[in-house]
Amino acid sequence: MKLPADKKERTKILVLIGMGVIVVIVLIFQMPVIGIQPILKAKKAKKARIEQLKVDIANANKEIEQKKKDTDENIDTLQKIKNTADKYVLVPELMNYEIPAGNYIDEIARKLNLKLEPKRPLGISSETAQAFFKTFTMRIALECSYDEVVSFIKEVESGNPLISVANISISGQLPPKDIEKQMVSFDVQWPTWADPEMPAKMAQQIKDASEKAGVSAK
């Protein structure tokens, strides 16, 4: 193609070509910014959200899977607590801890034929700093031989593996008192539920957990 010989026409053509070139350049470089870039941005955001959801779903599935294992473990844990607590945790009779604790000690004293001084309940304390259990302490005092106190404490300890004997004091006596006998005192500590309603709550939990496990097994 040849440019027109007429100078005016030639200038017009050159201006048109120049404008065309500018339009093409604008199209090439600005189009992504004007038209495609927002689309790309939206795409990137969606992709990121999808990736995040994939991770969240995978984590959620792990948690759900873990719950099945936790259910069995929970029943096992609750049963162990119940079996131990029913036997060895001191439960009050009509809100009175002294009665069951006193009965436990009296039975041993009767068996060993020992005469006790009046038992002294020292009440409930939170000294063990545990969340679920507090301590009920009862002070025992008696006059007996060293061998008898050993037997007494042995019976107290063997009857309940959770009981703790503390603050033992054994002192000799001078005549006219029987020098074969010692003045003995010691504390017996029982674990007791910090929340007295806990045994009932545990029983309900076991019932619920067993029912759920039964349903999911079916």
Added chain:
Amino acid sequence: MNLRVDLILETEKRSASVVNAKGLIRIVAIVVPLIVILLISLAVINIRSLSNELKNKEAEMNIAGPKRDEAIKFRAEVGKNKQALDELEGWRKSRISWSEQLLNLQGIIPAKIQLTSLRIMHGIEPPSRIYSMTMLGKAFGDQAKDNVELLGDIKKNQAFSTVLKDSKVASYKRNNDPAVKTGEMLFGVEASYQPRSFK
């Protein structure tokens, strides 16, 4: 002689080149918009497909989310129950069999020593039980000092070495009471037990 006859006017002449400016402009004018339209179409199709995938994932998460929350809540409950069991076991772990300790003590007291007082004190320093023992007594005969030292070294005795932290003779003096035999010594032995952890 060669003769060249040119009957075409200047304005009627065309370039013989395959590529010419006008053709290029035409091609660019068609191809560039086409490419742009194609790119936009592909991006739109792609974004629609992503939108569908996103909807599916959100629906899946809407089902899994509450189940996950329930599982997390349940795990916390299981954790509490385990803690209760551990605390219960802590009572078993932290205690010392005092019947055994008293029996062992009886076995190691030398014949020429008489205990007048035995005290075992108990305290709590969470998460452990702390026990200490104080023995007061009398020692007789030539071997009084040796016997008291032997008792002061109770920690070295096999029956106590695993439970005691340390032991010492805290006091040793002559009994100046005129009513008693000469040479009778009064002593005190102190020992502390290793902490018995609830955990």
